[in-house]
Amino acid sequence: MHALHDLLTVVDHPLVQHKLTLMRDKGASSAEFRRLLHEITLLLAYEITSEMPMTTRAIETPLEEMDAPILAGKKLAVVSILRAGNGMLDGVLQLVPSARVGFIGLYRDEETLKPVQYYFKVPEGMNDRMVIVVDPMLATGNSSAAAIDLLKQAGASDIRFLCLLAAPEGVERMREAHPDVPIVTASLDRGLNSKGYIMPGLGDAGDRMFGTK
Ligand code: URA
Numbered sequence: 001m002h003a004l005h006d007l008l009t010v011v012d013h014p015l016v017q018h019k020l021t022l023m024r025d026k027g028a029s030s031a032e033f034r035r036l037l038h039e040i041t042l043l044l045a046y047e048i049t050s051e052m053p054m055t056t057r058a059i060e061t062p063l064e065e066m067d068a069p070i071l072a073g074k075k076l077a078v079v080s081i082l083r084a085g086n087g088m089l090d091g092v093l094q095l096v097p098s099a100r101v102g103f104i105g106l107y108r109d110e111e112t113l114k115p116v117q118y119y120f121k122v123p124e125g126m127n128d129r130m131v132i133v134v135d136p137m138l139a140t141g142n143s144s145a146a147a148i149d150l151l152k153q154a155g156a157s158d159i160r161f162l163c164l165l166a167a168p169e170g171v172e173r174m175r176e177a178h179p180d181v182p183i184v185t186a187s188l189d190r191g192l193n194s195k196g197y198i199m200p201g202l203g204d205a206g207d208r209m210f211g212t213k
Contacts, residue, residue: 015043164186
């Protein structure tokens, strides 16, 4: 584990790596795939929230008064990049139930090959929130970089990116476009194939979690 101020943190915890292997296997059912993604997200979210700002609150235990640590500032925002990001949403919300939730939908224009926004809805006050963007696959990085452009336009400045797998190409793209956004992932895979799939990867994350192929 590297500290989060590095751009890339690979969580090599044995439970994360074991569950990831089960997910990569093409024999995993959609139900297993979703369950494992949820479980891994809990562990990755634990890491990505490790530097949340804290304050103290005066409370009384049954024995005495104390100033006890508590999260500070506005509630966290978790932003799902549709549609595969939705597979990681509940994991983050289970750890931080009070988080606000946003969604970003992007498609690729077949002529310009650039990501085009078709849906954007995020909580108010983004400038005061820690924002965790979730998308299982950081492949070319084009849609992730575009999503973060949109979040910055909405005022967000404390943004982190949570993914299951990252390709070196995507990490590089993010490093160029958004060097201020730390990335937490379960694995840095070998690279992209000619169709833009992460290798060895796990295939199309959306199709595998929703059974659409
Ligand atoms: N998106 C996916 O779902 N899988 C990949 O391998 C790359 C992008």
